[in-house]
Amino acid sequence: MDLRAKLALLADAAKYDASCASSGTEKRDSRAGGLGSTEGMGICHAYAPDGRCISLLKVLLTNACVFDCAYCINRATSNVPRARFTVAELVKLTLAFYRRNYIEGLFLSSGIIRSPDYTIEQLIRVARTLREEHGFLGYIHLKTIPEAAPELLAEAGRWADRLSINVELPQVASLKRLAPEKDLPAIGGAMQQLSSRIAEAREAKRTARRAAPPRFAPAGQSTQMIVGADDSDDRSILGKGAELYEKYGLRRVYYSGYSPIPEASSLLPPAPPPLLREHRLYQADWLLRFYGFGTEEILSGGEGGMLDLEIDPKLAWALKHRAVFPVDINAAPRELLLRVPGLGARNVDRILAARQEGRVRLADLARLRVPLRKVAPFLLAPDHRAAPGLLDSPRLRAMLTAPAGLGAQARPRQLSLFP
Amino acid sequence: MTRGQPGPPEDAAGTREGGEAGGAGAGRAAPETFTVLLPSYADFAAWRAAARKLLAAAIPPEAVEWRTPEDPPGLFTGPPPPDAVGPPLAVPRDFVEMAELAVRHADRERFALLHSLLWDARARPGLLRTPTEPRMARLGAMARAVRRDAHKMHAFLRFREIDTAEGPRSVAWFEPEHHIVEAEAGFFVRRFAILRWSILTPRRCAHWDGAALAFTLGARRADAPAEDAAEDLWRTYFASIFNPARLKPDAMRAEMPKKYWRNLPEAEVIPELMKGAEGRVRAMLGQQPKAPGRRQKPGAK
Numbered sequence: 001m002d003l004r005a006k007l008a009l010l011a012d013a014a015k016y017d018a019s020c021a022s023s024g025t026e027k028r029d030s031r032a033g034g035l036g037s038t039e040g041m042g043i044c045h046a047y048a049p050d051g052r053c054i055s056l057l058k059v060l061l062t063n064a065c066v067f068d069c070a071y072c073i074n075r076a077t078s079n080v081p082r083a084r085f086t087v088a089e090l091v092k093l094t095l096a097f098y099r100r101n102y103i104e105g106l107f108l109s110s111g112i113i114r115s116p117d118y119t120i121e122q123l124i125r126v127a128r129t130l131r132e133e134h135g136f137l138g139y140i141h142l143k144t145i146p147e148a149a150p151e152l153l154a155e156a157g158r159w160a161d162r163l164s165i166n167v168e169l170p171q172v173a174s175l176k177r178l179a180p181e182k183d184l185p186a187i188g189g190a191m192q193q194l195s196s197r198i199a200e201a202r203e204a205k206r207t208a209r210r211a212a213p214p215r216f217a218p219a220g221q222s223t224q225m226i227v228g229a230d231d232s233d234d235r236s237i238l239g240k241g242a243e244l245y246e247k248y249g250l251r252r253v254y255y256s257g258y259s260p261i262p263e264a265s266s267l268l269p270p271a272p273p274p275l276l277r278e279h280r281l282y283q284a285d286w287l288l289r290f291y292g293f294g295t296e297e298i299l300s301g302g303e304g305g306m307l308d309l310e311i312d313p314k315l316a317w318a319l320k321h322r323a324v325f326p327v328d329i330n331a332a333p334r335e336l337l338l339r340v341p342g343l344g345a346r347n348v349d350r351i352l353a354a355r356q357e358g359r360v361r362l363a364d365l366a367r368l369r370v371p372l373r374k375v376a377p378f379l380l381a382p383d384h385r386a387a388p389g390l391l392d393s394p395r396l397r398a399m400l401t402a403p404a405g406l407g408a409q410a411r412p413r414q415l416s417l418f419p
Numbered sequence: 420m421t422r423g424q425p426g427p428p429e430d431a432a433g434t435r436e437g438g439e440a441g442g443a444g445a446g447r448a449a450p451e452t453f454t455v456l457l458p459s460y461a462d463f464a465a466w467r468a469a470a471r472k473l474l475a476a477a478i479p480p481e482a483v484e485w486r487t488p489e490d491p492p493g494l495f496t497g498p499p500p501p502d503a504v505g506p507p508l509a510v511p512r513d514f515v516e517m518a519e520l521a522v523r524h525a526d527r528e529r530f531a532l533l534h535s536l537l538w539d540a541r542a543r544p545g546l547l548r549t550p551t552e553p554r555m556a557r558l559g560a561m562a563r564a565v566r567r568d569a570h571k572m573h574a575f576l577r578f579r580e581i582d583t584a585e586g587p588r589s590v591a592w593f594e595p596e597h598h599i600v601e602a603e604a605g606f607f608v609r610r611f612a613i614l615r616w617s618i619l620t621p622r623r624c625a626h627w628d629g630a631a632l633a634f635t636l637g638a639r640r641a642d643a644p645a646e647d648a649a650e651d652l653w654r655t656y657f658a659s660i661f662n663p664a665r666l667k668p669d670a671m672r673a674e675m676p677k678k679y680w681r682n683l684p685e686a687e688v689i690p691e692l693m694k695g696a697e698g699r700v701r702a703m704l705g706q707q708p709k710a711p712g713r714r715q716k717p718g719a720k
Contacts (some may be wrong), residue, residue: 004651035614048657049692093652131502260664357548
């Protein structure tokens with residue numbers, strides 16, 4: 001198989017992993033030698049027609065795999081053709097793409113071949129060759145195999161910016177059924193190992209006097225959960241996510257709507273991916289991390305452990321907690337302003353700055369490009385008071401979701417594949 | 420500048436009293452308009468020095484025309500403002516950061532907008548901390564536009580490698596919206612110090628020889644190489660990483676607007692990927708679950 005055919009197959013095999021982040025690592029630059037730089041901010045070098053960012057060369061070393069996960073195109077019993085990159089091929093491809101400014105670096109994953117130790121050794125060889133033989137300073141994300149020996153995990157973290165282990169399914173029962181070889185306790189154990197090594201390296205760096213201490217995955221670890229492959233509700237997905245953030249200090253939890261694959265397993269009939277549900281989970285995850293919401297608070301906006309698909313989770317929460325509103329834009333503390341539907345964290349900070357210099361009016365918010373129609377019912381301002389009874393009106397939800405002129409097109413809906 | 424004064428009239432009105440007498444004008448007839456000629460289109464240090472002088476001489480924004488060598492010549496050129504030394508003006512750090520970005524904006528009123536904000540801030544220092552004030556909101560929008568342009572340059576610039584007498588050289592053609600080439604050349608030095616490269620744009624070109632940066636005047640698209648051997652593999656990657664079951668062309672275009680496509684080698688396959696998506700998804704959704712294949716043996720290639 002020629003290089004181009006391998007690339008087509010092994011990139012296709014990697015595309016169901018949602019992560020493509022290249023942010024949050026240490027600063028590096030090539031003026032003292034080497035090739036590449038990282039400056040903290042991730043860069044999306046292209047966008048595919050699926051709207052997703054292409055930041056890294058995201059490929060598998062091989063799509064051969066001894067595991068038989070029903071949702072995975074690369075499972076042992078799937079009929080897809082198999083291929084494997086050599087270390088030299090991957091190194092050459094990464095450098096060629098990087099030199100032309102196509103990518104920020106490499107995200108390398110692999111099917112499990114022979115043994116977990118053997119597999120991760122192959123990934124490590126690619127990363128080490130890039131770093132040591134070619135002075136590569138770009139971003140490297142390595143998929144980690146939970147059952148691998150601790151010293152191999154340690155070495156992976158030396159070369160990589162980020163490590164990740166995918167949980168894939170939040171419930172043990174689903175994993176048993178759909179991914180029988182996966183072992184949730186082993187995943188937790190490996191995440192724990194990574195977490196303490198990441199913390200140690202960070203602490204060592206903070207207190208280092210002279211020589212730089214050995215590095216370990218400065219961009220931390222992340223994971224992914226598949227949405228819609230099993231019967232897990234949003235409560236169990238968000239709950240699992242919150243648990244992982246808290247226990248292992250994960251940088252990101254990715255939610256990946258289960259997408260139809262060629263060669264689907266009979267256990268998982270193909271269906272269009274639940275894109276809107278995935279979107280709501282990301283919004284909820286954001287509220288969890290940056291807006292001071294708890295999991296149960298977010299879920300209280302929906303019904304029966306599921307988020308409201310029609311409206312975003314912050315609006316859903318507000319509509320069920322109307323007694324909290326209206327909020328006085330000139331008096332409310334930051335935490336309360338963050339709860340106003342339509343007010344983002346950055347604009348909340350701008351409002352707080354403007355408040356130092358005088359009264360803030362609704363007209364000022366228009367200049368910050370705040371969606372006035374959405375925030376107005378929930379706010380009190382010197383030039384604005386919502387119509388009496390509006391906040392308590394059963395029609396409020398319908399009013400806020402009704403299409404209004406051109407703005408309506410921007411609102412996400414359940415995406416139908418073939419309208 | 421007498422026309423196109425940024426900001427609504429009520430703000431300009433408040434500025435008059437401080438500047439009308441024009442401290443420097445005592446004893447001689449003050450000209451109606453001074454012209455400040457900046458050495459380059461985005462020279463923040465030169466703008467700051469000029470603005471300090473204007474404030475010290477109490478020359479109001481409406482009495483100044485700002486010009487750069489890149490602007491079309493004006494009908495009228497006033498005298499340069501008189502030299503004056505005043506106390507330093509303390510401004511918030513955030514404002515300085517925004518001003519540094521805003522001077523790179525293509526809007527010809529950028530220098531006058533900044534001057535008018537500094538002018539009014541003498542009487543109302545809080546102005547520069549009020550992001551909701553109309554001129555501050557405009558400044559914020561300009562800074563954001565420049566930052567976005569820079570980010571898109573880091574993202575969408577594509578090098579093509581050519582052989583030259585001195586060895587390989589990486590050459591890119593890019594069309595920034597704002598005056599950012601000088602400011603962003605450093606990003607490419609930090610990243611590609613080991614290469615020798617040239618970034619060609621319509622207004623300025625940046626060249627790195629492995630040790631020093633040099634800038635030359637603008638170039639044409641035809642001056643850059645037309646292809647590169649790696650682009651075929653890159654298009655293969657772009658096509659393969661796309662998931663047809665998640666087709667969202669609007670999301671793609673929001674982040675990668677069409678104006679960039681003509682300089683992106685991968686963009687040429689976008690139409691066929693979109694056209695083929697529906698059929699590929701129908702085939703996946705309609706497939707009969709197959710009997711499991713033969714299980715691979717551990718160690719299989």
